Amino acid sequence: MKMQRRTTLLAGCGSLVLALGATACGGGAVSAGGGDKALSGQTVTVAGVWSGSEQANFQKVLDAFTEKTGAKTQFVSTGDNVSTVVGSKIEGGDAPDVVMVPQVGVLKQFADQGWLQPLSGAVRQTVRADYAPVWKNYGSVDGTLYGLYFKAAHKSMVWYSPQAFSQAGVQPPKTYDQMLKAGHTVSDSGLSAFSVGGEDGWTLTDWFENVYLSQAGPQKYDALASHKLKWTDASVVRALTTLGELFKDRQLIAGGQKEALATDFPGSVEKVFGPKPEAAMVYEGDFVGGVAHDQYGKTVGKDADFFPFPAVEGTNAPVVSGGDAAVVLKAGKHRTAAMKLLEYLGSPEAAAVWAGEGGFLSPNKKLSLSSYPDDVTKATAKSLIEAGDSVRFDMSDQAPAAFGGTKGAGEWKVLQDFLRDPSDPKATAAALEFSAAKAYRD
Structure with a gap:
């Protein structure tokens, strides 16, 4: 879980065009809702632990999603106690649409409580094709995929x-x-x-x-x-x-x-x-x-x-890793738009936005290493991708939040x-x- 500014989005494969039909560095065209501003008038609320430069860089990803789909976004920083904050918001009738969950244990807790929407067929296909199986395993509970890992960490x-x-x-x-x-x-x-x-x-x-x-x-x-x-x-x-x-x-x-x-x-x-x-x-x-x-x-x-x-x-x-998984809450008011956001977050196009800013690794195998701003980050990303299923996920992030994730x-x-x-x-x-x-x- 548990940071990150370059103003250019040049990634070695040419300018990253944040518009309809943009081709990401890793391959073919990706879509986050048709590119026809079909989600105009909706606001997707996203909760996560990020603050400071991490929040600012993630906002650039959200802004790119808005540019493609017309959906506005609102980010709410939860601090470290994401489980407690999200639980209170659900109880208060003010649930966010998407949560960036920094711990496997919290994802499982949310799923066990019936809070999560299973991910769409499009997201499941992306995870199957573009991610090592370990990321699907950590995003799943009892065989159902609930979490899309957008940001990874190399913690060794x-x-x-x-x-x-x-x-x-x-x-x-x-x-x-x-x-x-x-x-x-x-x-x-x-x-x-x-x-x-x-x-x-x-x-x-x-x-x-x-x-x-x-x-x-x-x-x-x-x-x-x-x-x-x-x-x-x-x-x-x-x-x-x-x-x-x-x-x-x-x-x-x-x-x-x-x-x-x-x-x-x-x-x-x-x-x-x-x-x-x-x-x-x-x-x-x-x-x-x-x-x-x-x-x-x-x-x-x-x-x-x-x-x-x-x-x-x-x-x-x-080789210890970690990551932040995007999940969709059933109690959110814009679940369709929220799922479209996850489809976008699963694309190399979305990952390249933050990758170009630094302080970011993607578990998406389709993201070109040229998207990263320096040789050290390129080497780190290459190490993470090549490690595949041999890495071990952050242990405290796999535990129940009361043990492994509460300040x-x-x-x-x-x-x-x-x-x-x-x-x-x-x-x-x-x-x-x-x-x-x-x-x-x-």
């Missing part, structure tokens, strides 16, 4: 300042131990190693997931994600112990644990790429590059670069407590299991 990336690395005389590491060693060398040169956005609990879940997937392997990862394996398992304690060694090392964390807990995700990026750098590295997904570029004018690949999250203890390097509660809160005091991994594992068991039971 450590972003760094090439200038800071050069000054410290270190190279991008290949293993987790090498990363910590490089961090200490950077710290000796005057900067902290890592900026951690612990005020946003989801960043801590991402840290854990990468360590866990690399150490424990995909089978245990899948079992833990579905709560078929308890959080008290020794593999969880082991991963927490590994992560705790980093969290408790004041030399590695900018400002120490207390400051990390007071730093949100955007702030963590600022500490590395802002005007007064405090750290050399920040772990998070591909969207970090969009923030570094949009907010601080950094050229991705030159002033801001990344290395893959390294393998822990000589095991396999992790100040569940896994977010427990891992924030762990960042504050990482001295007892077994107690943290027990707290995670207690919270998970309750969420899955409810």
Whole structure:
């Protein structure tokens, strides 16, 4: 889930024409309602977690939809608690038409409560033809497709300042131990190693997931994600112990644990790429590059670069992904227009609008890599597409929202407590299991 500005929409295949019959970079013509302004007079309300530059860039996609179909759009930012906000709006008779759901667990929750409209035949055909099967699986509940994944995230990336690395005389590491060693060398040169956005609990879940997937392997990862394996398992304690060694090392964390807990995700990026750098590295997904570029004018690949999250203890390097799925609410007032919006969002044309702005990856195989604004993003997108079904979806996003997706509660809160005091991994594992068991039971 859980960022991102170029004014041109040139994508290497010629100008992207946002008009009737436009041909997307990946292939043939796409349609979002006939191109004859057939939806004029309707307003599609879209709710999602995005704010700031992400919201601004998504609005450009919505504006392109309006240009094609005549339907106006209204975006409502929900903040992190999308489940609670959407539920209250449905109860109040003010349901949005479309929700950009950032978590598999929330999508399943919405479907189980009968809130979702199954996707149209046109959308199902697009997903079958243009997406790896994993994206259909994560968008489906009990075999019915409810969610179209529009925006994906590559969440196994450590972003760094090439200038800071050069000054410290270190190279991008290949293993987790090498990363910590490089961090200490950077710290000796005057900067902290890592900026951690612990005020946003989801960043801590991402840290854990990468360590866990690399150490424990995909089978245990899948079992833990579905709560078929308890959080008290020794593999969880082991991963927490590994992560705790980093969290408790004041030399590695900018400002120490207390400051990390007071730093949100955007702030963590600022500490590395802002005007007064405090750290050399920040772990998070591909969207970090969009923030570094949009907010601080950094050229991705030159002033801001990344290395893959390294393998822990000589095991396999992790590939964790995430994404935002568009769903249509039955309680919405414009379901036909809403479904047309999803048909558009499934097209390479729609994806190319945001891709050209940066801070965006599409799981759509038909989107040309030339749509992306820089070589680093092209390489990241290529890696995600080529990984196919071997990637593992963000674990917290697969859990019930009460455990994996609620600010100040569940896994977010427990891992924030762990960042504050990482001295007892077994107690943290027990707290995670207690919270998970309750969420899955409810």
